[in-house]
Amino acid sequence: MPDSVTIKGRQSPAAASASPFLEVRNLHKRFGGVQALKGVSFVIERGRTYHLMGENGCGKSTLIKIISGAQQADGGELIIEGQRVESLDPIGALSAGIETVYQDLSLLPNLSVAENVALSGQLVAAKGRLARRLDRKALHRTAVKALSAAGLPTDAYFLATPVEELPIATRQLVAIARAIASDAGLVIMDEPTTALTRREVDNLVRVVRGLHDNGVSVLFVTHKLDECKAIGGTAIILRDGQKITECDVAEQSKAQLGFWMTGRQLDDKRYRETPHTGERRLAVDGLSARGFEDVSFEVARGEVFGITGLLDSGRNELALALVGIGPARRGHVSLDGTPVALTSPAKAIQAGIGYVPEDRLSEGLFLEKSIRENIIMAVLDRLRGPFGLLDGRRASALAQKTVDDLQVATPDINLPITSLSGGNAQRVLIGRWLTISPRLLVLHGPTVGVDVGSKDTIFRIIQKLANEGMSVIVISDDLPELLQNCDRIMVMRKGRIDQVFAAEGLEEDVLYRAMTAVSPVADQRRGVA
Amino acid sequence: MTDIAADQAANSMPTESGINRFARWLVRHPPVVTAALIALVCLVVGTINPDFWQMSNLFDMARSTVVRGLFALGVLVVLASGGLDVSFTAIAAFVMYVMTMLVTNYVPDLPILVILLVAALGGALLGAMNGLLVSTLKAPSLIVTIGTQYVIRGFLLTFIGTALFMNIPNAMDAFGKWALFQHTGANGAVSTMPVYVLVLALAIIVTWFMLNRTLMGRAIYAVGGNAGIAERLGYSLRRVHIFVFAYAGLLAGIAGIMHVSSNRLANPFDLAGSELEVIAAVILGGARITGGSGTVLGTMLGVVLITLVSNVLILVGIPSTSQLAILGLFIVGAGALFSIKPRG
Numbered sequence: 020m021p022d023s024v025t026i027k028g029r030q031s032p033a034a035a036s037a038s039p040f041l042e043v044r045n046l047h048k049r050f051g052g053v054q055a056l057k058g059v060s061f062v063i064e065r066g067r068t069y070h071l072m073g074e075n076g077c078g079k080s081t082l083i084k085i086i087s088g089a090q091q092a093d094g095g096e097l098i099i100e101g102q103r104v105e106s107l108d109p110i111g112a113l114s115a116g117i118e119t120v121y122q123d124l125s126l127l128p129n130l131s132v133a134e135n136v137a138l139s140g141q142l143v144a145a146k147g148r149l150a151r152r153l154d155r156k157a158l159h160r161t162a163v164k165a166l167s168a169a170g171l172p173t174d175a176y177f178l179a180t181p182v183e184e185l186p187i188a189t190r191q192l193v194a195i196a197r198a199i200a201s202d203a204g205l206v207i208m209d210e211p212t213t214a215l216t217r218r219e220v221d222n223l224v225r226v227v228r229g230l231h232d233n234g235v236s237v238l239f240v241t242h243k244l245d246e247c248k249a250i251g252g253t254a255i256i257l258r259d260g261q262k263i264t265e266c267d268v269a270e271q272s273k274a275q276l277g278f279w280m281t282g283r284q285l286d287d288k289r290y291r292e293t294p295h296t297g298e299r300r301l302a303v304d305g306l307s308a309r310g311f312e313d314v315s316f317e318v319a320r321g322e323v324f325g326i327t328g329l330l331d332s333g334r335n336e337l338a339l340a341l342v343g344i345g346p347a348r349r350g351h352v353s354l355d356g357t358p359v360a361l362t363s364p365a366k367a368i369q370a371g372i373g374y375v376p377e378d379r380l381s382e383g384l385f386l387e388k389s390i391r392e393n394i395i396m397a398v399l400d401r402l403r404g405p406f407g408l409l410d411g412r413r414a415s416a417l418a419q420k421t422v423d424d425l426q427v428a429t430p431d432i433n434l435p436i437t438s439l440s441g442g443n444a445q446r447v448l449i450g451r452w453l454t455i456s457p458r459l460l461v462l463h464g465p466t467v468g469v470d471v472g473s474k475d476t477i478f479r480i481i482q483k484l485a486n487e488g489m490s491v492i493v494i495s496d497d498l499p500e501l502l503q504n505c506d507r508i509m510v511m512r513k514g515r516i517d518q519v520f521a522a523e524g525l526e527e528d529v530l531y532r533a534m535t536a537v538s539p540v541a542d543q544r545r546g547v548a
Numbered sequence: 549m550t551d552i553a554a555d556q557a558a559n560s561m562p563t564e565s566g567i568n569r570f571a572r573w574l575v576r577h578p579p580v581v582t583a584a585l586i587a588l589v590c591l592v593v594g595t596i597n598p599d600f601w602q603m604s605n606l607f608d609m610a611r612s613t614v615v616r617g618l619f620a621l622g623v624l625v626v627l628a629s630g631g632l633d634v635s636f637t638a639i640a641a642f643v644m645y646v647m648t649m650l651v652t653n654y655v656p657d658l659p660i661l662v663i664l665l666v667a668a669l670g671g672a673l674l675g676a677m678n679g680l681l682v683s684t685l686k687a688p689s690l691i692v693t694i695g696t697q698y699v700i701r702g703f704l705l706t707f708i709g710t711a712l713f714m715n716i717p718n719a720m721d722a723f724g725k726w727a728l729f730q731h732t733g734a735n736g737a738v739s740t741m742p743v744y745v746l747v748l749a750l751a752i753i754v755t756w757f758m759l760n761r762t763l764m765g766r767a768i769y770a771v772g773g774n775a776g777i778a779e780r781l782g783y784s785l786r787r788v789h790i791f792v793f794a795y796a797g798l799l800a801g802i803a804g805i806m807h808v809s810s811n812r813l814a815n816p817f818d819l820a821g822s823e824l825e826v827i828a829a830v831i832l833g834g835a836r837i838t839g840g841s842g843t844v845l846g847t848m849l850g851v852v853l854i855t856l857v858s859n860v861l862i863l864v865g866i867p868s869t870s871q872l873a874i875l876g877l878f879i880v881g882a883g884a885l886f887s888i889k890p891r892g
Contacts, residue, residue, distance in 0.1 A: 089780065109779075109780060109781070109782045110782040113782060121780070123777070125777045125780055125781060126777070127769075127770045127773040127774055127777055127778060127781075127840075128773050128774060128840070129769060129772065129773035129840035129841055130766070130769060130770060130773060134766060138763075138766055138770070139781055139782065141763060142763060142767075142781070142782055142783065143782065145763060147782055147783075147784055148763075149762070149763045149764040149767050149783075149784070149787055149788070149791070150762070150763075150764060151762060151763040151764075152761060152762055152763075153760075153761050153762055153763055153765070153766060155761070181576075
């Protein structure tokens with residue numbers, strides 16, 4: 020495959036054939052007392068796919084920040100197209116052809132699609148100076164070319180649409196179009212597929228293959244083993260600031276890759292063992308709201324009930340209706356036989372429904388507060404001491420107990436919540452809802468942005484809660500996660516219930532086909548490459 | 549592959565009812581609402597009191613938009629970058645008073661063009677100081693400019709002077725009277741459209757060009773949309789901050805001279821307190837207070853609307869106290885309307 024690489028237009032052929040696109044040599048970086056990178060080296064050839072893999076805290080984000088010029092290394096070398104680079108700032112990295120698509124996609128919400136795609140090019144050409152005429156013709160030309168390469172529409176309406184009005188999957192493609200427009204030699208995708216459905220991932224894979232045909236390399240930063248296997252390429256595995264190994268993902272089993280990442284044996288066993296007890300806890304009857312229509316289902320005591328579907332399936336809206344954020348227009352909900360009116364989050368909490376939202380940072384956590392305060396937030400009235408003030412001792416005891424129960428890795432509950440990794444923050448959030456002893460816990464994307472090791476812990480917590488009698492609803496598009504954890508899985512499509520499956524022994528493909536409701540074209544799709 | 553992605557993107561814009569589409573269009577084009585409000589006020593007032601359509605009245609209105617309009621353009625640029633400036637009135641007062649004093653005492657024959665240039669430069673310097681503070685201290689610009697407003701005004705009144713200048717320099721006086729054209733009404737009254745409205749016209753064109761046709765303009769909106777992301781993409785926050793505040797200061801400096809020229813006196817206590825009204829005009833023109841949006845056209849419509857409400861309601865017998873209430877209702881209405889975000 021490397022031999023058939025087409026050389027990009029912006030380089031002289033001689034230079035291009037002589038050296039790899041990027042070579043990283045013996046990179047070191049420390050933050051205070053923490054050695055984040057301990058001498059990492061690897062080579063990025065042209066027109067190939069790489070996966071930088073590792074658990075949170077293994078140093079992969081630091082590495083990406085250094086390559087993209089956001090941070091400086093303490094030691095080591097970066098060699099781009101055969102040239103040693105002394106220090107790299109963001110503009111320098113961009114003009115060297117390194118384009119990073121961060122998890123938030125780095126799109127400017129208020130600017131148009133065309134501007135998001137093509138403005139960076141002009142900024143780089145001007146070397147960051149701003150007293151320059153805007154070349155609107157070039158902007159339009161570049162945008163149209165890059166958007167069509169990313170498989171997006173190029174009509175005037177789409178070009179002028181502010182990015183904030185687009186759904187997340189389209190935004191992702193816009194971010195890729197920007198990378199194409201800036202004539203990148205290397206596109207770094209930082210945890211790119213967290214919010215996408217499988218169909219959208221497939222689409223992404225096609226766009227990436229298109230990039231390879233133009234000699235562009237792609238580096239995925241990820242801890243999702245399934246997607247690495249689906250995409251293929253070379254895995255560079257980091258653990259604890261060091262490169263453990265480099266290998267072809269196709270030749271290694273997921274278990275082996277997982278072992279290298281975590282240093283522990285992981286398997287994709289089913290976590291759900293004890294079946295649910297059968298008594299009815301939640302009954303939803305004819306529920307309708309904006310986004311879904313006439314939804315009825317029941318969840319038993321101690322059952323783990325999965326809900327999945329594409330982004331427009333109404334699953335998110337259903338979740339919001341169940342927790343009082345986006346109240347339903349019609350229909351009834353009852354808990355343990357008592358009808359409940361879920362018209363606000365406060366009502367839902369009173370009824371005994373806890374909710375862990377998908378977007379922890381913006382919807383779930385109080386980022387400026389400590390771990391302790393984040394945990395006790397839902398039960399402040401219960402912790403009232405004399406004179407109606409907060410009883411600090413009881414509050415701390417409760418927070419400490421929650422942290423211990425859920426194995427949150429922190430030396431001190433008074434540290435800011437932002438000091439925790441994604442998986443630990445998620446556990447704090449789950450812990451907060453456990454303080455109200457809910458009868459029903461709604462988990463929305465419980466392991467989005469959480470690494471393999473933490474995933475395991477969170478799954479164990481879910482099972483423990485269910486076994487103790489709590490009903491758990493898991494809303495997710497991570498199908499293996501649902502299959503491993505649920506008793507039953509409900510598939511929604513276009514705002515309605517499509518089917519409810521028993522999870523035991525269910526094939527992922529069956530679920531996927533129900534979600535997308537396409538006839539078996541999987542093989543045909545793979546043939547496109 | 550193109551088909552599926554295009555199909556996906558098309559799915560993101562589901563077919564909507566006509567009303568929905570109109571609402572979405574309105575939210576994308578807020579100045580339409582402002583223009584409609586202006587038309588409504590004109591129609592109502594003009595029907596009740598046809599004097600509204602007198603040339604003299606229209607000229608009056610045009611004159612009184614100049615200072616407010618210059619201020620508003622400055623506020624727009626700062627607001628678009630995600631900041632907020634309330635020090636511009638203090639800068640204007642400082643520049644106009646100091647310039648009037650210096651010119652009167654030392655170079656009474658200085659031509660108006662030079663006066664304007666020096667005032668613009670002085671204003672820009674004071675503004676750049678704001679920008680430097682905002683970008684170095686990483687403090688919210690509202691707080692910083694509240695502070696500098698007090699400092700500048702306090703400095704002016706303590707160390708420069710508090711006495712009114714009744715005899716302003718000849719060049720400024722003549723500039724204030726210089727007629728672009730005159731109109732003789734049916735009753736023989738002569739009303740004048742002064743040349744200085746062209747200063748606002750020029751400022752409108754320059755600001756529009758800067759915002760829409762230069763990289764700086766796009767950078768301003770980029771920073772206003774999300775400063776963190778803009779910085780990561782290579783936009784220099786420092787350059788943008790210093791530029792927007794210097795630009796607002798520059799316009800404020802010019803506005804100060806316009807104010808003196810048209811009022812034929814320099815009062816250091818003038819202009820204070822009109823900051824909120826100017827910010828309201830920009831918001832009425834469709835700019836979001838959170839930054840990243842706003843247009844020159846919308847801003848000017850907002851200025852016209854505020855000027856209309858505060859100048860002409862008196863023609864239909866609405867006392868000035870209720871004018872305030874009406875203005876307030878417009879602002880609350882616009883705030884509610886423009887805060888509706890189009891859904892993705």
